[in-house]
Amino acid sequence: MIHTQPIHVFAPDISEAKDPSAGYFAAVRLEEFSAESLAATASYSRKDFYKISLVTGNTSYFYQGTEYRLNAGEWALVFTNREVPYRWEVHEGICSGYACMFTEDFLPLHTHLRPADWAVFNGDAQYVFKLNESDQSHFTSLFQKMLQEQASTYAHKYDLLFLYVLECIHGALKLQPEPEHKSATASARLANAFKSLLAGQFPLAYPNQQVGLRTPQQFAERLAVHTNSLNRALKEVTGKTTTQLINERLMLEARALLVHSNWTISQISNSLGFEEPTHFARAFRAYSGHPPSSLR
Numbered sequence: 001m002i003h004t005q006p007i008h009v010f011a012p013d014i015s016e017a018k019d020p021s022a023g024y025f026a027a028v029r030l031e032e033f034s035a036e037s038l039a040a041t042a043s044y045s046r047k048d049f050y051k052i053s054l055v056t057g058n059t060s061y062f063y064q065g066t067e068y069r070l071n072a073g074e075w076a077l078v079f080t081n082r083e084v085p086y087r088w089e090v091h092e093g094i095c096s097g098y099a100c101m102f103t104e105d106f107l108p109l110h111t112h113l114r115p116a117d118w119a120v121f122n123g124d125a126q127y128v129f130k131l132n133e134s135d136q137s138h139f140t141s142l143f144q145k146m147l148q149e150q151a152s153t154y155a156h157k158y159d160l161l162f163l164y165v166l167e168c169i170h171g172a173l174k175l176q177p178e179p180e181h182k183s184a185t186a187s188a189r190l191a192n193a194f195k196s197l198l199a200g201q202f203p204l205a206y207p208n209q210q211v212g213l214r215t216p217q218q219f220a221e222r223l224a225v226h227t228n229s230l231n232r233a234l235k236e237v238t239g240k241t242t243t244q245l246i247n248e249r250l251m252l253e254a255r256a257l258l259v260h261s262n263w264t265i266s267q268i269s270n271s272l273g274f275e276e277p278t279h280f281a282r283a284f285r286a287y288s289g290h291p292p293s294s295l296r
Contacts, residue, residue, distance in 0.1 A: 050115045
């Protein structure tokens, strides 16, 4: 059985680095990892967070059956998601560099996209980048900015940290060669069409604005396919059902509105398509483990 490791193992002081209005985010220096964190890194497992690592050292990264080897003095930028297990093996000496880690709900509070929508995290693009001296210097500067901002008392520091994450992502995408145009499978095309429809409904801007599509049947009808066909395609591509994906996005929007808006819980419930606020409260508690009022 492949275990899933929580972000707290790798950043024990994460509660001090939590965005009070969003998900967890932590930037760290790799040489400051504890013995427990290093042991966890060497364990082949899934993680419950997304990570961007800037690494140097005599080490190997094992991901999806492939070994990516780094020799001493070489640098690499590595993107890992929460779906696929991986591990690191240090052959000699120590690994140096930086990493930033963030949970599923960190990015969506700033954008309608989920972390897995970025190509470097979902396998649609290169996710291990060997760096030359100039690129290494650029990304080192970004991570140093993250560490500096994380330690600051600036009220909006997590907005800046989000922008540094985006700069890392786009900087990496600019490094990769132009992609070959491959014909997507029918399942991938259907999944992408579903994702576009789902993402296009958010963010909600006004209390009287309502989500138009919120059931698998409604999405299937709009996409002109059978509900079972849509569910099979999404399961194949994402590993999740149509209902799970819809519910996750509704709850992420609910959290954003609870934290960032002055809408009443009843208004949020209505905008997200729940018949009664009690139904919304029950769904939110099942998803997050807390009642909606706990974020107010």
